[in-house]
Amino acid sequence: xxxxxxVTDVDDPRVDDFRDLAxxxxxxxxxxxxxxxxxxxxxxxxxxLDSPYPVRALLGVRKRLDALADHLTGVDVPAYEVSADVMSxxxxxxxxxxxxxxxxxAHTVDADELISGSRRLAVLEGVGDHENLGALFRNAAALGIxxxxxxxxxxxxxxxxxxxxxxxxxxxxxxxxxxxxxxxxRTLTEHGYRIAAxxxxxTAASLRDAGLDQGRxxxxxxxxxxxxxxxTISAADLxxxxxxxxxxxxxxxxxxxxxxFHAMSGAR
Amino acid sequence: xxxxxxVTDVDDPRVDDFRDLAxxxxxxxxxxxxxxxxxxxxxxxxxxLDSPYPVRALLGVRKRLDALADHLTGVDVPAYEVSADVMSxxxxxxxxxxxxxxxxxAHTVDADELISGSRRLAVLEGVGDHENLGALFRNAAALGIxxxxxxxxxxxxxxxxxxxxxxxxxxxxxxxxxxxxxxxxRTLTEHGYRIAAxxxxxTAASLRDAGLDQGRxxxxxxxxxxxxxxxTISAADLxxxxxxxxxxxxxxxxxxxxxxFHAMSGAR
Numbered sequence: 001x002x003x004x005x006x007v008t009d010v011d012d013p014r015v016d017d018f019r020d021l022a023x024x025x026x027x028x029x030x031x032x033x034x035x036x037x038x039x040x041x042x043x044x045x046x047x048x049l050d051s052p053y054p055v056r057a058l059l060g061v062r063k064r065l066d067a068l069a070d071h072l073t074g075v076d077v078p079a080y081e082v083s084a085d086v087m088s089x090x091x092x093x094x095x096x097x098x099x100x101x102x103x104x105x106a107h108t109v110d111a112d113e114l115i116s117g118s119r120r121l122a123v124l125e126g127v128g129d130h131e132n133l134g135a136l137f138r139n140a141a142a143l144g145i146x147x148x149x150x151x152x153x154x155x156x157x158x159x160x161x162x163x164x165x166x167x168x169x170x171x172x173x174x175x176x177x178x179x180x181x182x183x184x185x186r187t188l189t190e191h192g193y194r195i196a197a198x199x200x201x202x203t204a205a206s207l208r209d210a211g212l213d214q215g216r217x218x219x220x221x222x223x224x225x226x227x228x229x230x231x232t233i234s235a236a237d238l239x240x241x242x243x244x245x246x247x248x249x250x251x252x253x254x255x256x257x258x259x260x261f262h263a264m265s266g267a268r
Numbered sequence: 269x270x271x272x273x274x275v276t277d278v279d280d281p282r283v284d285d286f287r288d289l290a291x292x293x294x295x296x297x298x299x300x301x302x303x304x305x306x307x308x309x310x311x312x313x314x315x316x317l318d319s320p321y322p323v324r325a326l327l328g329v330r331k332r333l334d335a336l337a338d339h340l341t342g343v344d345v346p347a348y349e350v351s352a353d354v355m356s357x358x359x360x361x362x363x364x365x366x367x368x369x370x371x372x373x374a375h376t377v378d379a380d381e382l383i384s385g386s387r388r389l390a391v392l393e394g395v396g397d398h399e400n401l402g403a404l405f406r407n408a409a410a411l412g413i414x415x416x417x418x419x420x421x422x423x424x425x426x427x428x429x430x431x432x433x434x435x436x437x438x439x440x441x442x443x444x445x446x447x448x449x450x451x452x453x454r455t456l457t458e459h460g461y462r463i464a465a466x467x468x469x470x471t472a473a474s475l476r477d478a479g480l481d482q483g484r485x486x487x488x489x490x491x492x493x494x495x496x497x498x499x500t501i502s503a504a505d506l507x508x509x510x511x512x513x514x515x516x517x518x519x520x521x522x523x524x525x526x527x528x529f530h531a532m533s534g535a536r
Contacts, residue, residue: 139519139523141513141516142512142518144512144513169516207530243411243530244411249435250410251407251526255407259526259530268474268476
């Protein structure tokens with residue numbers, strides 16, 4: 001059972017993990033970055049507690065900690081109970097979700113493991129926006145994608161805003177970095193994946209004709225602006241497009257991803 | 269050609285339309301609301317200039333007004349040129365898109381007209397979030413939906429944030445209010461539409477089996493939390509679901525809409 005401690009002093013060093021949240025979750029390889037994994041709100045905190053990330057502590061108002069009581073049984077971490085006012089002074093802004101948990105980063109899965117243990121993968125290139133990244137994880141979880149490979153130029157999925165937009169699914173959908181890019185895509189081919197590259201170009205196969213619900217498939221998704229690099233499209237087995245009104249700017253990458261993920265799923 | 273006037277005085281009454289933007293776009297039926305249609309950024313301003321809404325004026329920094337020069341030829345509205353500092357003091361916050369246009373609301377289309385002139389429609393119930401609403405318009409425009417009917421409990425698509433998230437497509441995709449709700453759905457049936465209701469319930473037909481790319485189709489989409497009301501689902505011809513991982517909260521309504529819109533489009 002989590003130990004609940006009341007905290008009334010904003011400067012209490014026990015809650016330092018939660019101080020100035022806007023910087024606490026900076027990546028460890030950046031100046032001042034600590035790289036903590038931060039979950040906001042009861043649903044996402046529950047997912048963090050259920051995840052492989054080692055939880056360090058919780059901070060929350062009484063009502064939210066009470067709502068988590070079932071999840072806190074059998075968890076040996078301190079839970080700091082604060083008033084809403086003390087909470088916003090610790091974190092540096094008003095946070096209306098009322099509860100937070102922090103965890104350390106943890107090794108989760110290797111790219112090779114993820115590739116060999118999966119059937120449907122999404123591979124991202126240049127997705128630098130944390131909200132798009134989080135939304136892609138949420139959509140992947142909902143639509144049966146087994147894991148996500150991060151190619152060149154992607155943002156950090158464990159950044160707080162990404163975790164929040166993913167509804168905590170960043171903590172559940174396995175992901176790994178593909179270090180060689182785009183050369184590392186060869187590992188997918190070696191494991192029998194067909195690699196589809198999503199692109200607006202007119203010569204690409206229409207999604208509904210591409211048969212992506214058959215066999216092992218990995219879909220490459222690029223950022224909204226420039227899309228996938230030429231080299232990346234060349235490294236794929238087939239370019240695929242979503243038929244679109246030519247007068248309209250491309251879809252949001254997470255939305256386009258959702259359409260493709262649904263097409264990849266054979267589920268009825 | 270738009271007449272360009274330099275404005276250096278924050279209190280200049282000619283730019284009153286742009287003052288305290290956060291309130292200027294409130295709906296005319298709300299206290300203090302003026303209901304102006306406000307476009308932000310060059311792309312969305314261009315779409316407003318191309319729309320049926322009567323543009324009143326533009327406000328922008330030199331660089332952005334210059335970028336719009338082609339669009340401003342043949343447009344007889346004042347364009348107020350300001351410094352970035354004066355601009356943020358007028359609008360009440362820093363707006364990094366650098367250009368705004370305001371227009372009056374205009375009668376666009378009746379529900380009956382929209383229904384009789386279309387083949388694929390989206391019908392929304394309880395979509396109260398402006399960003400979701402805007403994203404639905406963007407996705408509808410991209411994926412070939414002819415128009416949007418607003419049923420009960422929807423937010424105002426012409427609110428600034430909704431226009432922005434739609435990338436201006438709120439100004440292009442025709443929409444109309446269905447006053448009787450859900451009784452007004454009968455008009456769709458009278459015009460030969462099949463009405464599909466998106467719901468997570470297990471007994472609904474799977475989207476890929478529903479044949480929504482055939483004939484006249486209207487899809488009902490509800491808000492993320494409660495979904496469609498029972499009465500609304502009963503008024504539809506067929507409940508349809510997107511196969512989903514049962515452990516995952518539902519998809520975002522605009523994302524779910526995009527998946528359905530793609531299925532409705534026969535385009536290859």
